[in-house]
Amino acid sequence: MSSGELADSTIVFDLDGTLVDTAPDIVRALNETMDLEGLPRVKLDTVRNLIGHGARVLIERASALQGVTFSATRLDQLTNEFVTFYAADIARESRPFDGVVQQLDILADLGAKLAVCTNKRTALSVQLLDALELSERFSAIVGADAVKDRKPHPDHYRAAVTRAGGVVRRSVMVGDGAADVGSARAAGAPVCIVSFGYSDIDAEKLGADVLLHRFSELAPACRRLLAARP
Template identity: 40%
Template sequence: MATTAVVFDLDGTLVDSAGDIAEAVNRTLDGLALPRVAEATVRGWIGDGVGNLVATALRHSGSGQVAAAVMPAFMQHYHACLLRSPRLYDGVMDTLQALQSRGMPMAICTNKPSALVPPLLQHLGIAGFFAHIVGGDSLPQRKPAAEPLRHSAALLGQAVDQCLMVGDSATDLQAANNAGMPIVLVRYGYPRDLDLDAAAAEAVVDDLRELLGHIG
């Protein structure tokens, strides 16, 4: 079946933002007089939304703090660190330009808070490629629920099974499976404990430019 639209995850798929997210987490921990954690550790926590991220950081630190009480401080730091040092992965700009030249509609479906997505895309020079953004707070549900991907397809005016999801994690894989949307996974992102080679994906790519060969 021909692909008529592409829905991209953001962090770990298009953008390496782990350093900035880790710094936001660590500034939050600083404010609670808790020890900082390594960026590599935080990379393993990214992808399930900010609430889970903060809750995991608090559990890791042994704090008895409730995540909901810490969220306002974390969000302040998240905003402050958003444009600190994000970078596009190799091949992202080339791939987006090639898809745009083919007239391929594209959207972002991420668990990142929706208000933080446009400034990040603008900063990196890729905002103009995406017709729609579905963030982690755009709907009552977030990935791995099916609704964000189904909503992305609806916004693009395409059938779910004719859209292609591109992501990097078990959260993306489960969301695609739940929605009935085919998925291509990238190997370079934040896979956490996902066995990429055993995943039921259309393909696993090392460079996003390889995606172009999987889109008819």
């Protein structure tokens, strides 16, 4: 059994835009997918804030920016192509944000269980975290395909907490977007939001309990939030 100040606690993380800066590899795969349709390639800055809702939504929104709409069948096909392109070189440029590894170590030393709750597919999430040598730090990695209803539904968050062996009352969500806030809030958990993620809404307007400008602020924030929830 873990010991430490946070031994009864679970810290749940979003993946893209929170733990890892995955945008370069996601946009690479997106452009390879756009090539199949003869569409112009998009720039990272143009679609960075569209990341975080899953590949299908990303393709749909990116193509809409160019005035193109696909049928549901074709969108499904392109999503599968995207996943193939992405998985083929999933961590070419993706890296953890500054301070992530150190904060994971600190939280683990405090006894906290760690989990991932992401709208990315579970297999891709595990593959990415394996490539970055981070997966073993997490007691649960729960992608959108592992639950009936994904974020912002609260059941996705609850699943991540319970599969990590925790309880929602003693948990904190760490994310970068509205889906993270919505999922945790509906489950009854406090939320930390990073200001450097992929949200298409200003981070200050997301209604988080704590806004993190640097990852080094995370462990102290979690300790404060959990101290207020005996």
